[in-house]
Amino acid sequence: MTFKSICTCCAFCAATFAFHARQGFARPNSNLPGNFYQPGNAATLKGNPPIEQGSGAELRDGQHDFDPLIGSWKYHLKRRLNPLTGSNTWVEFEGTGTCVKVWGGRADLDQVELDGSTGHIEGLTLRLYNPQSHQWSLYWANSKDGTMGGDPPQIGEFKDGRGEFYAQVMRNGRAIFVRYDWSGMNTNSPHFEQSFSDDGGKTWEANWITDQTRVNEEAGKAAAAQDSEATKTGSQQAVRDRQHDFDFEMGAWKQHLKRRLNPLTGSNTWVEFDGTIVGQKIWNGRANLDEFEADGPTGHIEGLTLRLYNPEAHQWSLYWANSKVGYIDGPPQVGEFKNGRGEFYAQDTFKGRAILIRYVWSEITANSAHFEQSFSDDGGKTWEVNWISQMTRAKNEGDQAH
Secondary structure, three states: OOOOOHHHHHOOOOOOOOHHHHEOOEOOOOOEHHHEOOOOOHHHHHOOOOOOOOOOOOOOOOOOOOHHHOEEEEEEEEEEOOOOOOOOOEEEEEEEEEEEEEHHHOEEEEEEEEEEOOEEEEEEEEEEEEOOOOEEEEEEEEOOOOEOOOOOOEEEEEEOOEEEEEEEEEEOOEEEEEEEEEEOOOOOOOEEEEEEEOOOOOOOEEEEEEEEEEEOHHHHHHHHHHHHHHHHHHHHHOOOOOOOOOHHHOEEEEEEEEEEOOOOOOOOOEEEEEEEEEEEEEHHHOEEEEEEEEEEOOEEEEEEEEEEEEOOOOEEEEEEEEOOOOOEOOOOEEEEEEOOEEEEEEEEEEOOEEEEEEEEEEOOOOOEEEEEEEEEOOOOOOOEEEEEEEEEEOOOHHHOOO
């Protein structure tokens, strides 16, 4: 489990597939086959600089580095209070969690629930592998605010059985480095530490230590069910909000996609794709994950959307990633459902210009749903649709994603 600069969630105060079209589904993305743009992310059109071949030692394929974490676990956590102040006071937590594969192991998702003297923590870590750089990007989110916190991902790789992942963040008005350390991966008790450095990496102070112990699947399912029921009971006592708005999308779906070529140029040329989606609940529905695959004249697409619900704002944040590059693409689409229609907005960059992006979910029934992504280059006065998804619930195994 990797807790994204866990100190932030450490106030602990209690602590989607937005296929970007970003679909909340997908946004424009030059990294996809044939300049396929995932709706939503105009930023992805900028693409990544190509990795030069033959310019150094061959990079190892690390796409299955986190496979040993797949399964159910018990956690013992230690957190240092007030890091980088000289404090040596620690608090301890006990918890449970599960880790599941995404994209056949080239990504994975952790869910954890923890309890200690400072309260209850419920969070997740999404890890995405970049097959070009051979590095992982690690993203943390907690259910208290339903976002990824605005920090950059921890990025790194494994060498000789040890994984190190780094990022620069702001804490208390100062820039610091954050390091994640994974070891003991091929045992039944992997070890994780988070450390901070305020001197450019010369010295590091550990502030978060996790020891995991594998449990059998039945015990893991029982613990997860108990945690889920406790969370569900708590949510039922709260004022009705929108935390289950995306429950309709759970399960297996077939999808027919239409994409406008060259948006915002007056083009009316479209290409079509057919694909599948599989949606699964996280945090008892207050988050969810879609896995998406589609094929069309410009090639094969494989992506995911992570949707997170903010119980204070009563809004959703929709994050898209595709397996070609292995990182979360652009800012999230943020919004909500009203009268059966969901609208989600973001500002992004498309071909060097700032634009607005809108996702719309509509026509939702038990067995069908409709999604559109649109761009606006005039501040929202007019919108041009560039991505249309029509979903139909899969009726048999042959219809389901592979």
